[in-house]
Amino acid sequence: MRENIWSVDTCTCTLVNVKAVTRERNPRGQGERLRSDLVEAAVDLIAENRSIDGVSLRGAAKRAGVSPMAVYNHFEDKDALVEAAIQQCWNDFQVVIAEALEVDDPVARLRAAGDAYVRFGLAKPGQYAVMFTGGQTLPPHLVGIGLSSFDVLVQMVQDILDLNGDDRDALFVAAEVHTWIHGIVLLDGCVPNQVDWPSTDRLLDELMTRLGLTST
Amino acid sequence: MRENIWSVDTCTCTLVNVKAVTRERNPRGQGERLRSDLVEAAVDLIAENRSIDGVSLRGAAKRAGVSPMAVYNHFEDKDALVEAAIQQCWNDFQVVIAEALEVDDPVARLRAAGDAYVRFGLAKPGQYAVMFTGGQTLPPHLVGIGLSSFDVLVQMVQDILDLNGDDRDALFVAAEVHTWIHGIVLLDGCVPNQVDWPSTDRLLDELMTRLGLTST
DNA sequence: TGTACATCAGTGAACGCGCGTTCACTGATGTAC
């Protein structure tokens, strides 16, 4: 009965619109834990708003169960918090893709990566939108992460071309793959239910076939 | 010399951050002109922010050179203004596409429409993003406009399939076209300069060829 | 062993800003009598 010392009314009153209000102060030397909590909260806001515009310093602080001022112990300003959140999105993405890269056969590898890519995009549409449609609004040093991810794609395509003795330009073919898969992800989350839209699986199969990226 | 009756300082001071401050009251019976000015201003805000989040009632009023309250003479509330702005974006889009539909040959017609589509997307990335990546946030009755535009695409594809005696499902092939072209438009505006990205023209040619939509 | 002190992990109050919306008002102009 010890846990019921607070009435139900008190609980709902304080918890109804806010998560993690029950946070307790970190022990000495563990202050950095708040940093990752704040980043996580900011990523949640990105996920819900599908944009960095919906991320507010006060909102992230509230979710982390902390006063707005506590944010300044870990971040220069709001922009630094948002930047860390985007960085976190890219890290999560790269973890997902890295798994697929362990597949041996080049064709199966690209297909697995495509699958992982699409699954990430559909499961986390907010993060995906910020990462791949943010455009010029992204801080410059985060652009590099996107570039290195594209390099990985070019290499996967090159492996298949090599396997098939195909002399097309890998960068061009990779651009074809990326444009198409990007459209597949974004439209799937956007098409109204009335339309008998094809599954992403079927579209991915077609992509591989139509772009000549199967084994010959 | 009559035009210089105002000093340069006065001009810059009042015009620097605001357009059309010099609006004068519409004559009696012409009140509806403000409505279209407000819609235009809201579309400008969509264009600049690439999102409806950046559209504010006060911002649109300011651009139209009018007090925020004047908006309520023409729109129920802010949402109604935003909805009218999105509607306007679709109208502009349909005008652009309609031109291409006059081409006689089915293959050339789809190619012309694709060209018009891409040009619209690249010239008006903000409007394009709101129209094609807004998702569930769009008011339901605007979804119908998007659907009818997709129907036009399906018909164009069907015409080519008929011409070639190709028995593929037109809706499926149209979905392939739309996903790919969507990706082409969105990534083109987003890829960093370092990458030697292919031109949209070349990608469109490839799209037609790879998807088997040329004349046989 | 006791205690003063620096450090750490935060809080609280206040600022000016832009936002959507409310209510009450103004002042020119066409029209009915």
Added chain:
DNA sequence: TGTACATCAGTGAACGCGCGTTCACTGATGTAC
């Protein structure tokens, strides 16, 4: 022909809200002496 009046196209002040940021503060805890 003159004038009272309804209509039209707006304005002005105020409201409460959430925002980023500033400055000054608190109170627990480990550590040096």
